[in-house]
Amino acid sequence: xxxDTKFSAYAHPEKLVSTEWLAANLDAPNTRIVESxxxxxxxxxxxxxxxxxxxxxxxxxxxTIRDYVSPEAFAALCERNGITPDTTVIFYGDKSNWxxxxxLWVFELYGHTxxxxxxxxxxxxxxxxxxxxxxxxxxxxxxxxxxxxRDDARIRAFYHEALAHAEAKKPMVDVRSPGEFxxxxxxxxxxxxxxxxxxxxxxxxxSCPWSTAANPDxxxxxxxxxxxxxxxxxxxxxxxxxxxxxxxxxxxxxxWFVLTYLLGYKNVRNYDGSWTEWGxxxxxxxxxxx
Amino acid sequence: MYPGTLDSIVDLFEHLPDExxxxxxxxxxxxxxxxxxxxGANYDLEDIRKDEECTDxxxxxxxxxxxxxxxxxxxxxxGGEVQTLTRAMTSILxxxxxxxxxxxxxxxxxxxxxxxxxxxxVRQRSQTVYYVLSRMKGAAKVYLARKRAGETA
Numbered sequence: 001x002x003x004d005t006k007f008s009a010y011a012h013p014e015k016l017v018s019t020e021w022l023a024a025n026l027d028a029p030n031t032r033i034v035e036s037x038x039x040x041x042x043x044x045x046x047x048x049x050x051x052x053x054x055x056x057x058x059x060x061x062x063x064t065i066r067d068y069v070s071p072e073a074f075a076a077l078c079e080r081n082g083i084t085p086d087t088t089v090i091f092y093g094d095k096s097n098w099x100x101x102x103x104l105w106v107f108e109l110y111g112h113t114x115x116x117x118x119x120x121x122x123x124x125x126x127x128x129x130x131x132x133x134x135x136x137x138x139x140x141x142x143x144x145x146x147x148x149x150r151d152d153a154r155i156r157a158f159y160h161e162a163l164a165h166a167e168a169k170k171p172m173v174d175v176r177s178p179g180e181f182x183x184x185x186x187x188x189x190x191x192x193x194x195x196x197x198x199x200x201x202x203x204x205x206x207s208c209p210w211s212t213a214a215n216p217d218x219x220x221x222x223x224x225x226x227x228x229x230x231x232x233x234x235x236x237x238x239x240x241x242x243x244x245x246x247x248x249x250x251x252x253x254x255x256w257f258v259l260t261y262l263l264g265y266k267n268v269r270n271y272d273g274s275w276t277e278w279g280x281x282x283x284x285x286x287x288x289x290x
Numbered sequence: 291m292y293p294g295t296l297d298s299i300v301d302l303f304e305h306l307p308d309e310x311x312x313x314x315x316x317x318x319x320x321x322x323x324x325x326x327x328x329x330g331a332n333y334d335l336e337d338i339r340k341d342e343e344c345t346d347x348x349x350x351x352x353x354x355x356x357x358x359x360x361x362x363x364x365x366x367x368x369g370g371e372v373q374t375l376t377r378a379m380t381s382i383l384x385x386x387x388x389x390x391x392x393x394x395x396x397x398x399x400x401x402x403x404x405x406x407x408x409x410x411x412v413r414q415r416s417q418t419v420y421y422v423l424s425r426m427k428g429a430a431k432v433y434l435a436r437k438r439a440g441e442t443a
Contacts, residue, residue: 038415041374045316057413094371123370188341194414248414 001222003119009223011264015257016119016220017090023130026050032083035122036093036103038250046132048092048125052081052139056099056250060106066273071147074110078144085112085144092118092125096211096218102253105270108155110147117257123218155256157243157269159277162202165243166285171236172205173244175255176275180247181207183288186279194247196279200288202245206234210251213258226263236265245271245278293390293398299382303406311408319377325384327351327365335429335436338367346371348421352392352429360391364426375407375419382406383422392430398423 003018010016017025022033026049033051035043043053054060059077062069069077083089089107091100097117104115118125126132152158157165166172179185183199201207212229213221220226230236242265244252249272256270278284291297303311327333327349338349346369353363364387366380387395403420404412412419 039373039375040411040413040416041312041316041319041378044312045319045374057415 006222007119010262011223012261015116015261017116018119019125019128019130022048022090022092022118022125028088030084030086031088031090032081033090033092034081034100034103036091036099037122038093038095038099042094042122044134046134049131049133049135050137051092052137054081054103056102060103068106068109068150071110071149075144075146078112079141080139082139082142083112083144084142085114087114087142089115090118091115092121094122096123096214096254097121098210098250098254101257102250105155105253105256109150109152111151112147120217120219127217155260155269157245157271159271159273159281161269162243162245162271162273162278163284165241166202166204169204171234171240171242172202173234173236173242173252173255173259174201174205174207175210175244175246175251176201176207177209178207180275181205182290183286184290188247194276196275198279198284198286200279200286201275202278203285203287205245205287208234208255210246210254213255220258220262223262226258230259230263238265239267240265241267241269243269243271245274247275248272249274292386292402293394294387296382296386296398296402299386300402300405303408308408308410312411315375315378315407315411318379318381319374322366322368322377322380325365325381326367333365335433337425337429337432339425340369348372348376348425350422350425350429352426352433354392354433360393361389362392362395362430363388364429366422373416373418375411375416376421379403379406379419380422383426387426392433395430396427396434398427400424 007013007016033048034054035047035051036054036056060068091104093100100117100121104117107115174181181201186199187195213226215221236242242259244255246252249270252270256268259265259268333351334354335352340347349367351365355361364384366384368377400420400423407419
């Protein structure tokens with residue numbers, strides 16, 4: 001199946017570009033390619049020519065409070081990366097685009113919806129032997145008006161909202177690995193600082209690991225395959241109010257992107273406090289399956 | 291304080307400005323494949339594990355030359371998704387711990403890691419930088435346990 005055919009079956013095909021398209025459009029006007037990774041040095045090692053680097057901690061997260069940067073800091077980030085409100089921002093990265101989807105989601109909190117993901121991210125670009133460089137692009141600062149306020153309500157759920165959601169028995173998707181969902185593990189083996197005091201899942205949440213939406217080459221599964229997973233097996237309805245969560249909000253950003261843009265669900269929120277908040281909160285209701 | 295030549299590497303990194311530190315780490319990461327296992331070679335201990343959510347596949351291969359004062363040599367295989375810092379630490383450890391005994395490796399404190407990496411890079415989701423050391427220590431521990439069991443059998 002060609003990328004065009006695959007993309008055209010998604011609800012919002014305009015939110016994806018293929019590696020082939022990107023390779024032919026590296027200098028497309030009014031566009032900025034952005035790499036966002038878990039691997040802090042990966043961009044320095046090599047990246048797509050012309051790409052800038054946006055770091056999920058240093059650039060997007062507040063240094064003190066667990067929250068995102070201020071609207072002023074977001075505008076400054078865009079300006080130093082040559083991004084204006086009209087710029088199409090094309091995100092890609094490692095780990096099957098976890099952090100690229102996370103950055104795209106954070107950009108939407110500030111109202112910057114003119115964005116796309118590269119299907120397959122870094123892994124596919126590299127597997128295809130496409131051009132890479134260590135050269136950082138020379139960027140002319142842009143002007144980016146400070147956004148009035150973040151649009152948290154539309155696509156982000158906070159703890160009290162997630163709690164009300166669970167109590168109302170609305171659809172909640174836990175995208176972590178089965179061991180995390182069941183409560184068998186309280187942190188991933190090498191992420192001990194993301195440990196929690198209690199393991200398990202939010203009552204009523206259904207387990208659907210983020211990876212079920214991805215192919216081994218990091219691309220998204222087809223619309224038909226995704227509908228089978230989320231619409232048929234999870235029984236998510238068009239009008240449902242849906243919350244997705246994981247451990248710190250990046251894997252659920254991937255699922256949020258799938259549900260919102262590939263399948264066209266209109267009311268999807270990412271509970272980015274996720275299990276590191278829920279599993280540590282006093283008196284949070286928890287279900288275990290071990 | 292640290293086994294092998296780790297002391298001198300720690301000392302070098304501690305005196306480098308951040309930008310040069312990053313460049314040197316990338317240089318070490320680039321050379322990580324040199325320390326991969328040799329096909330067909332026999333090792334005293336092999337431990338290969340895959341963790342898809344965190345670190346990808348990492349294989350630890352240990353050889354100990356008892357005729358040379360229990361001198362150890364590590365080879366490490368790394369999956370494609372292993373982080374750059376972890377690749378860098380693999381090179382540093384394979385090179386600097388060559389010749390150390392399993393007990394010295396087991397006793398090696400992990401506090402050199404932030405001295406090499408720098409405070410800026412030791413953060414959430416970069417903790418896999420400790421991973422290779424912990425796996426090497428695990429291999430050394432198993433090797434010593436097997437050796438003791440063999441001696442008492």
